Amino acid sequence: MSVPSYLDQNAPTEISIPHGAEWRFEVPYKTIMTLTVKDGVGEIFGTELPNDVALRLTGRKGAVYAPLSSGCRLQFETHPNRDNINTSNEDELVHQYVSTDTVVPQLANLSFALEVVRLQAAADRLRQKTGPKVLIVGNSLAGKTAAAKTLVSYAAKMERVPVLVNLDPKEGVFSLPGLLTATAVRDFLDVESVNGWGGSPTTGATPHIPKQPLVRSYGFVGVSENVELYKYQLEQLGRATLARLKDDDDARVGGLVVDTPPLTMKDIDVIETIVLSFSIDLIVVAGNDRLVVDLGRKFELQISQNALAVVKISRCNAVTEIEESFVRKCQEDTIREYFNGNFRTRLSPLKFDVDMKTYVIYKVARLLDYTSQMAFLPSGDSYTADVEGEEAPQKEESLEKYFVKLDDPNSSNLENSIIVITLVPVPANGVVLPLELLDSSVLGYAHVLKVDDAKQKMSMLFPSSNNIPRHVLIATDIGYME
Numbered sequence: 001m002s003v004p005s006y007l008d009q010n011a012p013t014e015i016s017i018p019h020g021a022e023w024r025f026e027v028p029y030k031t032i033m034t035l036t037v038k039d040g041v042g043e044i045f046g047t048e049l050p051n052d053v054a055l056r057l058t059g060r061k062g063a064v065y066a067p068l069s070s071g072c073r074l075q076f077e078t079h080p081n082r083d084n085i086n087t088s089n090e091d092e093l094v095h096q097y098v099s100t101d102t103v104v105p106q107l108a109n110l111s112f113a114l115e116v117v118r119l120q121a122a123a124d125r126l127r128q129k130t131g132p133k134v135l136i137v138g139n140s141l142a143g144k145t146a147a148a149k150t151l152v153s154y155a156a157k158m159e160r161v162p163v164l165v166n167l168d169p170k171e172g173v174f175s176l177p178g179l180l181t182a183t184a185v186r187d188f189l190d191v192e193s194v195n196g197w198g199g200s201p202t203t204g205a206t207p208h209i210p211k212q213p214l215v216r217s218y219g220f221v222g223v224s225e226n227v228e229l230y231k232y233q234l235e236q237l238g239r240a241t242l243a244r245l246k247d248d249d250d251a252r253v254g255g256l257v258v259d260t261p262p263l264t265m266k267d268i269d270v271i272e273t274i275v276l277s278f279s280i281d282l283i284v285v286a287g288n289d290r291l292v293v294d295l296g297r298k299f300e301l302q303i304s305q306n307a308l309a310v311v312k313i314s315r316c317n318a319v320t321e322i323e324e325s326f327v328r329k330c331q332e333d334t335i336r337e338y339f340n341g342n343f344r345t346r347l348s349p350l351k352f353d354v355d356m357k358t359y360v361i362y363k364v365a366r367l368l369d370y371t372s373q374m375a376f377l378p379s380g381d382s383y384t385a386d387v388e389g390e391e392a393p394q395k396e397e398s399l400e401k402y403f404v405k406l407d408d409p410n411s412s413n414l415e416n417s418i419i420v421i422t423l424v425p426v427p428a429n430g431v432v433l434p435l436e437l438l439d440s441s442v443l444g445y446a447h448v449l450k451v452d453d454a455k456q457k458m459s460m461l462f463p464s465s466n467n468i469p470r471h472v473l474i475a476t477d478i479g480y481m482e
């Protein structure tokens with residue numbers, strides 16, 4: 001591994017990456033790096049970079065890998081990012097070095113093995129055999145998302161259409177943070193976009209095929225905030241995704257790649273829910289030997305029936321720590337990109353003023369909220385039985401476990417938040433059926449800019465020219481300030 005170097009700003013620098021090595025970079029938000037491949041082939045997480053085209057990256061950690069014997073020669077230069085000049089806790093220097101310690105060859109081998117399964121699926125249309133359904137798990141910063149990007153990109157390069165499932169709510173993948181998504185990926189990823197996946201369909205005309213995800217709203221960035229709502233929504237997404245594989249032959253053959261938040265054995269109920277909901281047949285563990293063994297024991301029966309396999313890839317050692325402020329900035333930029341577009345395509349979302357009195361507004365419930373509410377219910381109530389673990393009520397009947405109704409919607413509980421516009425019309429009697437709300441599809445997401453408490457009016461940005469209909473709204477815990 002070469003010694004990290006800090007660069008002079010602005011001076012164009014050439015880098016030669018030997019075959020099988022990667023050039024790692026960390027670009028702060030205060031800096032824009034332009035990167036041009038001059039010779040050979042370079043890939044960022046499986047996406048091949050065009051030669052002689054300057055790519056613009058900011059606020060990114062990543063690596064260019066050289067897959068061919070010709071290696072890769074690239075040039076980069078840096079400039080101040082005037083939009084982010086005041087980002088705190090950062091210097092403006094790019095940190096970069098070449099390393100031969102890379103997991104890409106393991107992922108390339110795995111991709112070939114997955115392609116064999118896809119070939120079998122393609123040949124077996126009659127029995128509707130699906131391509132591989134891969135779940136990636138592991139500790140924090142183990143390289144799970146990088147592995148998901150690489151597997152998806154390699155599959156797309158082989159002209160497959162894998163469905164990328166993002167179950168990590170702190171990332172907004174083709175969408176906003178707080179949402180769980182499943183997206184058929186038909187072409188290369190947009191490495192210049194905020195998080196290296198690509199914009200959402202709202203991001204307007206792009207050189208990439210627009211990606212239209214299936215979406216379930218969770219509403220928090222952390223799984224522990226309401227693990228019951230998280231599991232409910234991922235089950236729903238699993239159902240919709242498997243139905244999509246039935247309807248779309250390309251996606252059926254392409255199979256699934258499921259990216260997750262950091263999960264270990266203490267989250268086994270979540271892992272189990274994912275395995276069941278998405279009919280997972282391969283679990284890839286990023287760098288955690290113990291987890292490989294424990295999952296092997298847990299799923300012993302499925303493994304003995306050849307319904308499931310567990311394999312390990314090395315942990316990515318490139319990044320060991322990411323500051324909370326860096327993660328938050330990435331989330332904010334993802335939200336900004338959703339509503340306003342990016343440096344290539346500017347969007348002009350419309351501003352709507354709505355009368356809050358005519359809407360019914362719920363808010364996603366913290367599980368803590370739920371349990372504390374339950375303590376005040378009279379004994380004998382079915383909710384109390386649930387808490388005590390006796391006869392559990394029907395999940396879908398206990399809406400309070402997932403959402404709480406805002407009896408007094410106001411600036412303190414709504415301003416600067418992202419709000420879900422459901423497909424459930426406001427009922428005449430004001431009574432919302434729990435199942436209807438829980439299972440409702442989503443019309444869109446709006447950003448609450450301002451709440452006028454005196455006038456009971458709310459100003460919202462909505463990336464569509466259609467008026468915001470009088471539907472039930474769900475306020476998320478995702479905050480954002482323009």
Ligand SMILES: Nc1ncnc2c1ncn2[C@@H]1O[C@H](COP(=O)(O)OP(=O)(O)OP(=O)(O)O)[C@@H](O)[C@H]1O
Nearest residue numbers: 024061062063140141142143144145146262318319
């Ligand atoms: N080979 C690499 N070289 C440089 N940076 C990398 C490399 N692989 C991943 N990274 C960066 O390291 C960070 C963590 O990687 P990644 O997001 O893949 O891990 P993760 O396990 O999904 O993390 P999380 O704990 O957030 O789920 C990201 O910023 C990613 O871009």
